[in-house]
Amino acid sequence: MILISTVGIFINIKKDEAIKMAEKLIDYLKKNEIDYLVESRSADCLNEKEKKANFKELREKVDFVALFGGDGTLLRAARHFAGSDIPLLGINIGSLGFMTVIEVEAVEKAIDLILKNEFEIENRMMITAEVYRDNCEVYNGFGLNDVVINRGANFNLIGVELFINNQFVSSFKGDGLIVSTPTGSTAYSLSAGGPIIHPGLEVLVITPISPHNLYIRPLVIGGNDEVLADLEVAGSNMKISIDGRCGFDLRNGDQVKIKKAPHDVTLVKFPERNFYRILREKMRIGMI
Template identity: 50%
Template sequence: MIYIPTIGIMVNTGKKKAIELGNRFLEFLQDRSLPYLVEPGSAGCYKGVNRAGSFEEVQEKVDYLFIFGGDGTLLRAAGKFCGTGIPLLGINVGSLGFMTVIEADFLYEAAEELLAGNFTITSRMMIASSVYRDGEKIYCSHGLNDAVISRGDNQNLLRLNFYIDEEFIAEYQGDGMIAATPTGSTAYSLSAGGPIINPGLDVMLLTPICPHNLYIRPMVIRSDEQVRIKPRTKSGGMRISTDGRSTCSLSNNDEIIVERSDNEVKMIHFPDRNFYRILRDKMKLGKF
């Protein structure tokens, strides 16, 4: 008996192109009598669809989740579906789309490859960031890309003390700190001068944002090491954000813990779209 997978659909509901492409993909699935479910946040875009499922139903029945949008949409999907084991495939209708590796023109080709079994599934590590105030945990969030400590609306330099596994590393002044996964190394960290890291590596990246100390440079550490950061800035306005979504205001003497998350995200990859080819095509690496 041939196993027929159930396809999940998630779209960026704020992008008309994503909604239209998702609708055409639904017709593709219907024409082939393939089972599918539309996740609840996207169901309102397709009024005639009678296969909208609750989150629990999607989690239980969906084998692969197709995400129509940009990298931001995929990050939201990662936040919702991390730990479920459902592999994600991003269809790019954004601008750069480094993680949404399938361009709209290749959607149906990718779907046929998936149905034929010509793909692999990889695991991407996530990071967990927590904030403690007076010994009490007031914030915890998990991210596929990064956790960012920033000045927020504070116009002064931040003064940060940071430690790795209880070992004091440095005190420095600057605009903040980025703790990134290998997946997130091509996002904000790259803009701040951090290195590009293959997402298959088991490491974490610490990238200072505009440090005033010339000796402070990005660091790559083991993923099983814990990072502890203590702000020493008297004025307020500081914030921490995870994947640009979940945020928390910080106060002087808060303690921020960043470490590898217990959750992972499964991603679908095709043989002709490996990391280095995507890097060359999306980042224009080696082109003048």
């Protein structure tokens, strides 16, 4: 059982609605005499200088984190709280989120349930990538959704030699390659033709982006399998990105190793907001 003594707060500062909702939560916490800390930039926005804390401090001191934003906000938080066991509660501001499970109307009720310990958690696997150049690691990073290699503004195709657990799988040419966690399977991978994967599974999906080889298909492998992509490309501008951010420039001959990250992220889960219901609502509007 997790005893909640300090609540962490992190918001998407670009969304007025997020600011407004976070202020309401702070009022509620004050009224109920529950301590809280606010992430630095969020604190500036909320005029909560005394409660300001950076991610490192939050990780040490809070018992759960309330996030106000969308899936993007949760992707950011996931990197900071990976491996901490601190449950993240995503409060959905704006468009429907896969990971942000609570709509704003239900925030206070949700906080009550969390304070009473009447909630479940779920662990989501994360993904990590390392780039090797001339046998030296030149980049590494990790994320919750996906690792994407794409040709960027380069109009030359990328050639990929794909290995799994050091076994050669296939070579193909195309715009690039997505390796996704189950959580990320409903993001870019789905747009590129990959399957939907229940977020509780421990698997990875490799989805080619616009492959010129017509027989190439998305491939689902085990959560402990290791993907190696040997990259060949004429010209420049090929990039690797994780969760849609921090592109690192790749070069001809680079090797990218992708596998399950050593740490999970922990999410608060409410039974009435199950994955299939969110999926159905997303699909009803035809937009992932």
